[in-house]
Amino acid sequence: MSSALAGQGQMPRWRRLLRRVAALLFACLPSLTMGAPLPPQLLLVISKTDHALQLRDPVSFALLGTAPLGPDPHEIQVSPDGRTAYVSNPGYGAFHRIDVIDLESGQAKTPIDTAPLLGPHGLAFIKNRLWFTVQGSKAIARLDPQKRAIDWVMGTGQDTTHLLHVAPDGQRAYAANSGSGSISLFERRLVQPAIPPTGVLPAGARPRLDWVHTIVPTGPGTEGIDVSPDERELWTVAPDGTVYVIDLDAHRVVATFASGLEGAHRLAFTPDGRQVWVVSVKTGELAVIDATTHTVVKRFQTGRAAGIRMDPRRNRAFVSCTPDGFVAVIDLSTLRETARIAVARPDGVALATH
Known part of the structure; x- marks a missing residue:
């Protein structure tokens, strides 16, 4: 480039390239903005619009920093030691990415690639393993977070396997199949060997531990699920407001009733197991249901809700x-909204203590 052209405002080619490289490097850096070390407890909120995980003070709700997430962040799960957060990116069953955030530093680590399993969504961390649904692959899976390797997969054969609950002992797992209107119940138990056509078992044939899958039909679009603190009942809700109660020992629906909420989306047991909250993503109404009598004890307006996270530590x-x-933010005792935290299209919410 001639000096005359440079003098007329055109930047030298080497400088333009340098700026482009610098811009690319800056774009790859985590968007963490932190003025002080992270506190021992954090409130974590996913912003779908910003593709970011917000790290907030759990008392003042002040934003402490953010970490970048993938193209379609939905659900969040924190490791038991409170040091790592995992965020699923389902992409309507097409993506294969779980984000990994180091909560001690606030830095994003290399995402976990779940391929060939597609559409990771629901998450649970049990027995040193990260469990997840893959709605595009009609299955649930489990991975070793240290090795970043999937070590178990079980198909549901149902459409849009979406949300997940795993029992604390890791011997039972439950998933909502919203596309098929069903719940998958998986239980690991002793199974007798199959009798061959000869009618005689081979020598040495013994019962073995295996996963038994039971499909419980519910209703169209049943998506939100939660399990009672005693692990005896699973509740799920359909968009028309119908609530289904499944006895997890009997493996069947034992009660069905109307919540009265149009667009019902999620539900959650209170920490004491006495109530179940049901929220609507269409009307913004919240119904509080007595878990024993199945009656609505209170209804009130909040916002069009897509998820609930209970915080027993602060009630x-x-x-x-x-x-x-x-x-x-809703007080469990008074059933009144006490605060609103502005977030661009929030989804998964979690609490982390480390």
Whole structure:
């Protein structure tokens, strides 16, 4: 480039290239902004619009920093030691990415690639393993987070295997199949060997531990699930507001009743197991149901909700109101909204203690 052209405002080619490289390097850096070390407890909120995990003070709700997430962040799960957060990116069953965030530093690590399993969504961390649904592959799976390797997969054969609960002992797992209107119940137990056509078992044939899969039909679009603290009942809700109660020992629906909520989306047991909260992503109404009598004891307006996270430590719940752009904070004793945290299209909410 001639000096005359440079003098007319055109930047030398080497400088333009340098700027481009610098811009690319800056874009690859985590977007963490932190003025002080992270506190021992964090409130974590996913912003789907910003593709970011917000790290907030759990008392003041002040934003302490953010970490970048993938193209379609939905659910979040924290490791038991409170040091790592995992965020699923389902992409309507097409993506194969789970984000990994170091909560001690606030830095994003290399994401976990779940391929060939597609559409990771629901998450659970049990027995040193990260369990997840893969709605595009009609299955649930489990991976070793240290080795970053999948070590177990079990198919559901159902459409849109979405949300997940795993029992604390890791011997039972339950998943909602919203596309098929069913719940998958997996139980690991002793199975007798199959009798061959000869009618005589081979020498040495013995019962073995295996996973037994039971499909419980519910209703169209049943998606939100939760399990009672005693692990005896699973509740799920359909968009028309119908609640289904499944006895987990009997493996069948034992009660069905109307919540009265149009667009019912998620539900959650309170920590004491006495109530179940049901939220609507369509009307913004929240119904509080007595877990024993199945009667609605209170209804009130909050926001159009896509998720609930109970916080037994501070006797409150966080309700992520995705379409309305805030997380509602509700007192468990008074059943009143006490605060709103502004977040661009919030989804998964979690608490981390390390």
